[in-house]
Amino acid sequence: MSDQILIFDTTLRDGEQCPGASMNIREKLEVARQLARLRVDIIEAGFPIASDGDFEAVKAIASEVQGPRIAGLARCVDKDIDRAAEAVKPAGDRARIHVFLATSAIHREHKLKMAQSEILKRSVEGVKRALGYCKDVEFSPEDASRTEPEFLAEVTQAVIEAGATTVNIPDTVGYAAPHQFGALIKHLYDHVPNIKNAIISVHCHNDLGLAVANSLAAIQNGARQIECTINGIGERAGNASLEEVVMALKVRQDAFSGYQTNIDSTQIYRSSRLVSHMTGMIVQRNKAIVGDNAFAHEAGIHQHGMMANRETYEIMRAEDVGRSSELTWGKHMGHHAVGKKLEEMGYKLSEEEVRRITDQIKTLADKKKQVYDEDVTAIVEGQFSEVPQVWKLGYLSVMTGEIPTASVRLIHAEKKEPIADAGTGDGPIDAMLKTIDRITGLHGSLTDYSVKSVTRGKDAVGEVTVRVTFDSRANVSPAGGETKIVTGKGVSTDIIEASALAYLNAINRTLYEHRRTAETEKPTL
Ligand code: KIV
Numbered sequence: 001m002s003d004q005i006l007i008f009d010t011t012l013r014d015g016e017q018c019p020g021a022s023m024n025i026r027e028k029l030e031v032a033r034q035l036a037r038l039r040v041d042i043i044e045a046g047f048p049i050a051s052d053g054d055f056e057a058v059k060a061i062a063s064e065v066q067g068p069r070i071a072g073l074a075r076c077v078d079k080d081i082d083r084a085a086e087a088v089k090p091a092g093d094r095a096r097i098h099v100f101l102a103t104s105a106i107h108r109e110h111k112l113k114m115a116q117s118e119i120l121k122r123s124v125e126g127v128k129r130a131l132g133y134c135k136d137v138e139f140s141p142e143d144a145s146r147t148e149p150e151f152l153a154e155v156t157q158a159v160i161e162a163g164a165t166t167v168n169i170p171d172t173v174g175y176a177a178p179h180q181f182g183a184l185i186k187h188l189y190d191h192v193p194n195i196k197n198a199i200i201s202v203h204c205h206n207d208l209g210l211a212v213a214n215s216l217a218a219i220q221n222g223a224r225q226i227e228c229t230i231n232g233i234g235e236r237a238g239n240a241s242l243e244e245v246v247m248a249l250k251v252r253q254d255a256f257s258g259y260q261t262n263i264d265s266t267q268i269y270r271s272s273r274l275v276s277h278m279t280g281m282i283v284q285r286n287k288a289i290v291g292d293n294a295f296a297h298e299a300g301i302h303q304h305g306m307m308a309n310r311e312t313y314e315i316m317r318a319e320d321v322g323r324s325s326e327l328t329w330g331k332h333m334g335h336h337a338v339g340k341k342l343e344e345m346g347y348k349l350s351e352e353e354v355r356r357i358t359d360q361i362k363t364l365a366d367k368k369k370q371v372y373d374e375d376v377t378a379i380v381e382g383q384f385s386e387v388p389q390v391w392k393l394g395y396l397s398v399m400t401g402e403i404p405t406a407s408v409r410l411i412h413a414e415k416k417e418p419i420a421d422a423g424t425g426d427g428p429i430d431a432m433l434k435t436i437d438r439i440t441g442l443h444g445s446l447t448d449y450s451v452k453s454v455t456r457g458k459d460a461v462g463e464v465t466v467r468v469t470f471d472s473r474a475n476v477s478p479a480g481g482e483t484k485i486v487t488g489k490g491v492s493t494d495i496i497e498a499s500a501l502a503y504l505n506a507i508n509r510t511l512y513e514h515r516r517t518a519e520t521e522k523p524t525l
């Protein structure tokens, strides 16, 4: 058996399922392009039957992103499979259809109300229908880790016989323990006679914080595809984190002898930043590999050891995952030079976008001494929103003190004159948000607010992320009274201004979503 481990990235499907993490097509395309630069083997681009937006995103990625295979998810239902096939078709030979059906007793009895024989039959039918469209078909017995091992072996054998090229064993609810999950994979190798005709994959959720450990245990017992996401985002507590699986295999070659992936690890940090920016899911500071503190050494004794020999406290170098800052951006750079450097960084931008970014770099260079790659990345990522700027910030002045007061001027895309107002609040941010609400006529509640410095230094650029719900008075809430969390981001050296930009970004996203044609109901997984 080969020791090559395939990396199946599901950031755009399972990752996007976490509340508030939804991305628009342009954002998904940028993430997919970055995943291609990272050299993942398979991109699961979405669940095409879920909505027209999902379908269009999968289709756009299948048409435009070169390199990895492009997968679309489908239940074992004809209309799902047909829709997934249509969406991944532009990928040609690189198209994959991923069909799934739950196999555990609890799902059979309470969700599906199907006997084992019915599950077997539908699984085989689903695989066969998908094979009618493309030769690369993956099957997932959902909740596999809580399925009777004998029945799981029976389903695995049947779908391989039907032609499935990959069988994925999901730990859907993050229930597995590493030694048991490894043993389950071994059980399949011992009891499925045709198992060598397919690649065995695993898809581990992180409800007990064991997703990466379970994935590694599966590899040691024969799994050769790992399903994972950037920053470990995904349903509930998320999925196995791509960067942790990949770096564990790379750094601990002694423990995982010979296993290798195709991943270009120097693209890991950029991928993490991009996904965090696009989804608004902030990476915790102490997150392995990509957290702010992952390579920071605070204690004097550690710093002393590091100076004597890096390896005293460092098992991998920051550069190995692409974490380094160059000081080569400046206000004297013309847009040609900026465009060339951005292209080297892997960004595909229009001439107009490059000009806009160049202007922003110049403005930033006037405000702070050094402009780092990370500053520029934050500016570039801000361009990826296809959301029209209905409301723009014209002017902002905030006074703190006993009665915090904000004066705000906003520009509306369809109104000739800017609209100005002033108001007070419990603090400067509250005063500013209330004033924006009065001007726009919306009523937002912050469910989350965070500020992060993009680079170091007192003059660092601050990135503000807000998560907001808008109440029904503004007539922008989704139908059915459901409260939708909208994420907004803003970047500035002034954090009050960054907060205003983030809030306006959330407003513009909400208005945009509201105006778009109503999406079809997402089927539940
Ligand atoms: O967690 C899960 O079981 C899934 C399947 C659709 C693979 O996401």
Ligand code: ZN
Binding pocket: 014, 170, 172, 203, 205, 235
């Ligand atoms: Zn999942």
